[in-house]
Amino acid sequence: MSLSNIFAISGSAMSAQTVRLNTVASNIANADSVASSVDQTYRARKPVFEQMMTEEMRQRGWSASDDVMEGSAGMGVHVAGIVESDAPLKARFEPDSPMANEEGYVFYPNVNPVEEMADMMSASRSFQTNVEIMNSAKSMMQKMLTLGQS
Incomplete structure (x- = not known):
């Protein structure tokens, strides 16, 4: 693997973590939004990551040398989709609420704020790790250039 491929791999990971952070946000x-029916209630969303194969990376415009890409099975990550959680919604008896249905219930999303904060911290750290990887690769490339001039 050449150093230039590291930028494509880390870049794809950073893009995926950005989607993850946006989903958490x-x-x-929407954690405290209410609705009068199950169908209208917001449901927690989670991104699904998938390993990107070499041909997919070419189709998405990532650049890497052909000799390196031919010998590699996976060269990055992308978001395959965003799925809604199937965890049960929270129904609360609040007959005085303007959003209450005819039985007096309002429905709250199945968002767990503690889980979301942990997910946000994990995504943020993963993003930062990939930034550090790119910075290290940049430093190594600069060092190679200075060694080549000697």
Whole structure:
């Protein structure tokens, strides 16, 4: 693997973690929203990551040398989709609420704020790790250039 491929791999991981952070932000923002029916209630969303194979990376415009890509099975990650949680919604008896249905219940999302905060911290750390990987690769490439001039 050449150093230039590290940028493509880390870049794909950073893009995936950005989607993860945005999904967490959406979940937290909607954690206290209410609805009068199960169908209208916000459901927690989670991104699904998938290993990107070499041909997929070419199709998505990632650049890497052909000799390196031919010998590699996986060269990055992408978001295959975003799925809604099937955890049960929270129904609360609040007959005075303007959002209450005819039985007096309002429905709250199945968002667990503690889980979302842990997910946010994990995504943030993963993003930062990939930034550090890119910085290390950049430093190594600069060092190689200075060695080549000697």
